[in-house]
Amino acid sequence: MGDHFEKGQHALLNEGEENEMEIFGYRTQSCRETLCLAGSIFSFGILPLVFYWKPAWHVWANCIPCSLQEADVVLLRTTDEFQTYSRKKVMWICLSALNSAFRLNPDNPFITDEESIINRAIRKPDLKVRCIKVQKIRYVWDNLEGQFRKIGCLEDWLSSAKIHLKFGSGLTTEEQEIRRLICGPNTIDVEITPIWKLLIKEVLNPFYVFQLFSVCLWFSEDYKEYAFAIIIMSIISIALTVYDLREQSVKLHRLVEAHNNITVSIYGKNAGVQELESRFLVPGDLLILMGNKVQMPCDAILIDGSCVVNEGMLTGESIPVTKTPLPKVDGSVPWKTQSEGEYKRHVLFCGTEVIQAKGACSSPVKAVVLQTGFNTAKGDLVRSILYPKPMNFKLYRDAIRFLLCLVGTATIGMIYTLCVYVLSGETPGEVVKKALDVITIAVPPALPAALTTGIMYAQRRLKKRGIFCISPQRINVCGQLNLVCFDKTGTLTRDGLDLWGVVPCDGNGFQEVHSFTSGRTLPWGPLYAAMTSCHSLILLDGTIQGDPLDLKMFEATTWEMVVSRDDFQLKGVPGCAMVVKPCGTSSQVPVEGIEILHQFPFSSVLQRMTVIVQEMGGDQLVFMKGAPERVASFCQPETVPTSFVSELQIYTTQGFRVIGLAYKKLEMDHHISALMRDQVESDLIFLGLLILENRLKEETKSVLEELISARIRTVMITGDNLQTAITVARKSGMVSESQKVILIEANETTGSSSASISWKLLEEKKHIACRNQDSYINIREEISDNSKEGSYHFALNGKSFQVISQHFSSLLPKILMNGTIFARMSPGQKSSLVEEFQKLDYFVGMCGDGANDCGALKMAHVGVSLSEQEASVASPFTSKTPNIECVPHLIKEGRAALVTSFCMFKYMALYSMIQYVGVLLLYWETNNLSNYQFLFQDLAITTIIGVTMNLNGAYPKLVPFRPAGRLISPPLLLSVILNILLSLAMHIVGFILVQRQPWYSLGIHSACTVQNDTISKLTVSPTAPVKNGTNGVFTSFENTTIWFLGTINCIIVALVFSKGKPFRQPTYKNSALHSCPVEGLHCHYAELQFHCVPCRGGGHY
Known part of the structure; x- marks a missing residue:
């Protein structure tokens, strides 16, 4: 389809979103529909089948292009590499059910918000709405904008004031009725698909249609045995697939049923x-x-x-x-x-x-x-x-190209067959059947399925390890990972924190560290009060629940939490406020308790949380807790010690997690809930530092060592302090002791000074700086002088990453190639970083706890969420094991699945080529293999090998290189081509040599002489110049030779291409596979020993 469209025919749906699509307008024409109907009848249903597979062809054949406003059919095309087409009919929603007041005054706005999409979608005066439904989402035609817009949600442009004003008092009954008709029901309907629908959908798969064509052809040639075998196997395969799809449908239906x-x-x-x-x-x-x-x-x-x-x-x-x-x-x-x-x-x-x-x-x-x-x-x-997002476009494209090559090869074979059999005087019917036979031989029907078999087995093995997958296509991608990003807290380090101590501050400087060992408590004061109340803990069923950091901080105070049932007279205070008060074991304090009136929860973007509290019978106070640098920026400068930076660095370089605390008295007489955050968070008094120890998980170091030894880059992306992140990277082995760390700090443009970037070698305190106008070459030379490529690591925070992305974009790739530690990263910056790595052709994995990592987990090629949930919207993979051991398991299984798919692909392609070469050689003598010979190769050898070849599990060790990621790669193509040439040479040599034997004769019975009595033990299967009435084919020495060589070649190829180390378990451990060739050889030997050649007199030798 060209890029030239009529005016208004083309637009974008969900522009800028993950599910962005192009949409094209078309209008059906009666004459075209009539011609297509006639074509469907005369093609005996083949044309509708093609339209089913190719929806774009269906639209192009039945419709003419038009503007989207006039269209009754739209064609959708995804904007990804696959460019998948789908066809949707434009539907009309009739609003005739509206009450009489609206019908009498159709010019009035139908809902209070005149700018709403709903008002713009209703066509007057007939009160109709045009809409389409794509992937369960409804889109209505916006008559003002001239495009389809998503419905079923409030508009993004609404301000907070408008939301409170327009919807704060509810909707009228009439407006609810209109919205209900246009937006549809609030249900997540996942129908339990009827078995007959699943069956039809599966049967209409091109793979099974080709199987049906092949079976019909085989029946016409009296090849009933293998045809029945294929029918039975196809029925079993279809039944298992339909069963799995039905189970998934039932499971998903039950998951969402309660919601409705x-x-x-x-x-x-x-x-x-x-x-x-x-x-x-x-x-x-x-x-x-x-x-x-x-x-x-x-x-x-x-x-x-x-x-x-x-x-x-x-x-x-x-x-x-x-x-x-x-x-x-x-x-x-x-x-x-x-x-x-x-x-x-x-x-x-x-x-x-x-x-x-x-x-x-x-x-x-x-x-x-x-x-x-x-x-x-x-x-x-x-x-x-x-609707899982398709993955690995290059692999899909390579498979299509290879299939087209096989189709081209089959076409050459068909032409050759037509020439040979027409010249030999065969009937037209026989010629056509022989030519069509070549297609079923050269293009194995099971080839597309071969690429998915490894995935199926790998998914099963992953499930046994507690790793669940909602996008199986990504398993193969796991095998290509060469960079893995990790969150720090809860991923590399333990969820639980240990309170190491508190460093109070009196304005002039920091005091000595106060530890909570041996029951020591902190003297009463604002810092103590902050520890008791500046948190988001809740009391649920008598148990305190919340963030582990908040829990450790509150437990150190030995206070208790209760829910106040008093009716507070304060403006805007919740009726059931949370109260904390000292218990019997607490030290004497001058207050009975503290009421938590309002909180601004912790934000990973803002890196802080704030609460408004009131001492019982006392003042209202504001407490802030968060990243020390952020907290200090909201404090009065004179209250922040001059040694703040050096004191902070002392603890962060040791790997401690440091939290800053601050407070002030609140003297504003407003509704507390109406206070804005910026009104509360100002002119604070710095209180001190909370020091917590976040220890590494036991598995972290060994897993990172395994990944690094396999030459898989590891990167830390965290919201924590930069110095803490560097220390954790050192302790975990992400950065070895012999490697240097270069700190990068970038500053925004301020006033007359341009954006700048500075480089500091952490060990030597060596400092390199440059401005936006400076030459980047000098920086690169300075970096290269410090150490060799790969022996140093860059560390920077989210602010610097943002500045470099905007002002030093040409330098960003160099930084990312050696960047290992990214700290103080917001969720949006994490996603951007993953995307930048992907632009450098990395296959990126992301492992996190799923909290503020959701964007990065979805952006990565492979996202792994450490969660107890079986399915999470955060990522395609979910591990129930709460540590990073799942990452190497995923990579191993991904590599095994990828290698298995490629092995199966090569085997199926070579098996078809072996049989193709043999059959074409026999066609030269107007000969062919017998039904039982085909049956032995197709069923006893190839099918069993195809099933058992996939049983090799993943190799337990990660090696420092990845399997080939493309089907059409020089090594893979070379191995396939060389094996085809070897097979061709074997067949040609065998074909010629057998004809040069002294006992060879066109009349096969002339070989049955006393001098050649050993020949009676040769396999002489039906096929050749002497007609065998029982099989309807000919017998010959060439036939036996070609069949024997082909069968042996199939067995050899299976053993050669069933790879074990370094990505899969050794083949000798796959007892089911290596027993198949042995049994095949036994059968061959038995055939040679006991099969008798019929003599002229009817007896046997």
């Missing part, structure tokens, strides 16, 4: 509070959340109150997460932009569990429905399972 049957409470403008099934929810509805342990049936923006939720299904991390209400800020800035990338802190995602819901001033918790159905986070997870 939840009773919820909503508030309507003219109906008040009402209960209804969650399927009737629409974007804009005002949800009322009451009680604990509530399953979210949709994505919703929290606008009043706070919630604690478990997002394990999404992130793989089961630590409770606090959600805060979306602040009501005046202005037109979109609410996501206003939240500075942390909008998720205000969103309750579908499929997550609300553990606690606390409203302000005893009022219920309120949330505005943001997205429904398959637009939600859970819907996205289900769609990623239903």
Whole structure:
């Protein structure tokens, strides 16, 4: 299809998103449809079958191009390398069910928001909406913009003020009705596909259609035995596939079924509070959340109150997460932009569990429905399972090219066959059958399936190790990984933290370290109060739950946590605030307890959290906790010690995790929940440093050593301090003691000075600096002078990475080639870093806990989430083992699967070529193999070998090189071509030599003489100039020779191409495989020993 389109015919759907597609408009024509119908009849159903496989051809044959506005059919094409086509009909939604008030005044806006897509989608005056449904998502035609737009979610351009104003008091009944008709039900429907549908879909697979063609041809040639064998094997294969698909369908249906049957409470403008099934929810509805342990049936923006939720299904991390209400800020800035990338802190995602819901001033918790159905986070997870993204385009392209080469070879063979048999005077029917035979021989029907067999076995083995996969195509990609990125906390290091001590600060400097050993407690003061209250812990069923860091900090105070049931008179304070108070074992303190009134949860982007508290009967205070550098930046300069940097470096270089603490008194008389973060986080007083020890997991060092010895690069991407990250890299072996670390610091343009970048050799404190205008060549020379390539590592933080990306882009590849430690990275920066590595042709793996690594896990070629969940939207792979041991297992299984696929591919291709060469040689004598000879090669040898060759497991050791990643690579092609030439030479030599034997005769019975009595033991299968009535074929010495050589060659090729070390277990351990050739040789020997040649008189020798 060309790139020239009619005006308005072409557009982009989901522009800039992962599922971006091109969309083309077409209009059906009756005359074209009539011609296609006639073609379908006269082609006996072949044309519809081609249209089924090629939807683009179906559209091009039945329709003419037109603008999208006039189209009744659209053609979709993915923008990835595969450029997959799909065809969708344009549907109409009729709004005739609207009440009379809307029908009488159709010119009025149908919903309160005049700029809404819904208003722009309704065509007046007939009240209809054009829409298409693509991968479970509904898109409506925007009459103003002239394009299809996603429906089922609130518009991104809405500001927080508009969300509060337009949806804070609920929707009218009429507006709910309109939204329900246009957006569709709030359901994640995964039908249990009927068996007959699965059966038809599987049978119409090109592989099975080719099998059907082959079977029909074999029946016409009386080759019934193998035809029946293929039928039986195909039925078993189809039955197993249909069974697996049915089980997956049932499992997925059960996973989402409960989501569609939840009773919820909503508030309507003219109906008040009402209960209804969650399927009737629409974007804009005002949800009322009451009680604990509530399953979210949709994505919703929290606008009043706070919630604690478990997002394990999404992130793989089961630590409770606090959600805060979306602040009501005046202005037109979109609410996501206003939240500075942390909008998720205000969103309750579908499929997550609300553990606690606390409203302000005893009022219920309120949330505005943001997205429904398959637009939600859970819907996205289900769609990623239903429509997995295809992987490894080069492998797919190579397989197609190789198949085309085989088709070309078969075409040459067909021409040769036609010439030979036409010249020999065969009937046209026999000539056609012989020519078609060549296709079934040269293009083995099982070839496409050969590439997936290794994946199936590898997936089974991974599941036994507790590694689950929702995208099996990525298993082969695992075998190509040459760079693996790791998160630090919870991945390389333990989840649990040990509180090492506290370093108080009095403004003039730091005091001595206070340790909590032997029951020592910290004297009462703001620092002690911060440790008791600056956290996001919750009390659930009598147990304190939350972040491990918060737990360790709070446990050190020996205080206890309770839920206050008092009705606070404070403005905007939750009716059930959390209270911490000293217990019997605590030291004497001058307060009865501290009430936690409001919190701004920890943000990995902002690198801090803040709480507003009140001492019982005392002042309201603000406490901040976070990265020391960030906390210090919000403090009064005179309260931060001059030795801050050196003191911080003392602990971070030892690998400790350091947290800064600060506070101030709050003197503002406002609604606490209405206070903005920037109003609270200013003019703080620095309190000191919290020192925690984060030890390496036992498995970390050995796994990293294994990867490094296999020449697989390891990179750390963490949100922690740079010095801490460097120390962990040293201790884990990611950076060896003999290797140098170069710190890179880049600064943004400020005033008259341009962006700058500095380089500091950590050991020698050597400093190199350059400006934006300086020559990068000098920097590279300086780096190369320090050490050889690969003997040094770059370390930098997220801010420097951002500056280098923007101002020193030409230097970025050099930095990434040696960059090992990336600290203080935000979630967005982690994703960008993974993408930059991929641009350098790395196959990138990412391993993390799934919390703030979600973007990077999805961006990587192979993402592994350490989680107890079997399936997570965070990544295609999920490991139940909470350490990085899963990474080498994945790489080993990926390499084994890739090698297995290639071995099977080469074997199937060579087996077909061996038989192809033999048959063409026999065709020269107008001869052929007998049915039983074909049966022995096809069934007893090839099929059994094909099944057993895949049973080799992964080799237990990672070697320092990867298997070939392409089918059409010089080594692979050379091995295939040389084996084909060897086979050709063997067959030709055998064919000629047998004809030069002294006992050779065209009349096979003339060889049965006294002098040649040993010849009676030769295998003389039916085929040659003497007609054998029982088989309908000829017998000859050439036939036996070619068949014998072909069979032996198939066995040899199986042994040669069944690779073991270094990527798979040795072949001798695969008892099922090596027993097959032995049995095949035994059968051959028995055939030679006992098969008798019939004599002229009817007896046998």
